[in-house]
Amino acid sequence: MKILVIEDEPDMLDNMVRSLEEEKYVVEVATTFETASEKIHLYQYDCILLDIGLPDGNGLTILEELKVLDATQGVIIVSARNAVDDRVAGLNLGADDYLPKPFHMAELHARVKSVLRRRKFAGNQHIELGNLKINPEERNVFIDDELITLNRKEYDILLYFISNKNRLVSKTALGEHVWGDQVDEADSFDFIYSQIKNLRKKLKEHGSQLEIQAIYGIGYKLVQA
Incomplete structure (x- = not known):
């Protein structure tokens, strides 16, 4: 956030x-x-x-x-x-x-x-989407009631995608929101690619019904399978 x-x-x-x-x-x-x-x-x-x-x-x-x-x-x-x-x-x-x-x-x-x-x-204590549940205050993420371990940036990226479900999210918008306006000084978006790659791998390994789709040359979109 x-x-x-x-x-x-x-x-x-x-x-x-x-x-x-x-x-x-x-x-x-x-x-x-x-x-x-x-x-x-x-x-x-x-x-x-x-x-x-x-x-x-x-x-x-x-x-x-x-x-x-x-x-x-x-x-x-x-x-x-x-x-x-x-x-x-x-x-x-x-x-x-x-x-x-x-x-x-x-x-x-x-x-x-x-x-x-x-x-x-909408005032909810928990966010549920597919078989994924998040407790924003505790920063806990569960898939089928199993706690999965995310680092700080992976969690922030996931929460940003959920807040923008089914919307196309540009690399720039994602970088600014998760890393702050210092992202303007970055030479490339490799640090974003790395975090998203790890997040997608963890979601897949735990059987998440959510998928982060790459839109070539533009950004990403979170969709529910």
């Missing part, structure tokens, strides 16, 4: 990033309105943590831009501003939740997981 943290306070930003990365999220950051606006236009995220009080603009404008883009990611306003007007304005513009500072990281994690369940998995 890929999260964008829009926050200009260095200590708060550092704490949030470290805590989220410990939970195995791919985390990107923006410390200014300009950077945040650029990122939401260029990349897709599963959840955005948004500070309203940015040094060069109002975070509520980011919500307005997301609405114009018809974006599907969840948004949690994380701000010291706890005025009712700000909260109502943010929720009316499409924010999913509001978390006033200061807060415990455990509460942040709970809010993020809740938004992801509602946005991505």
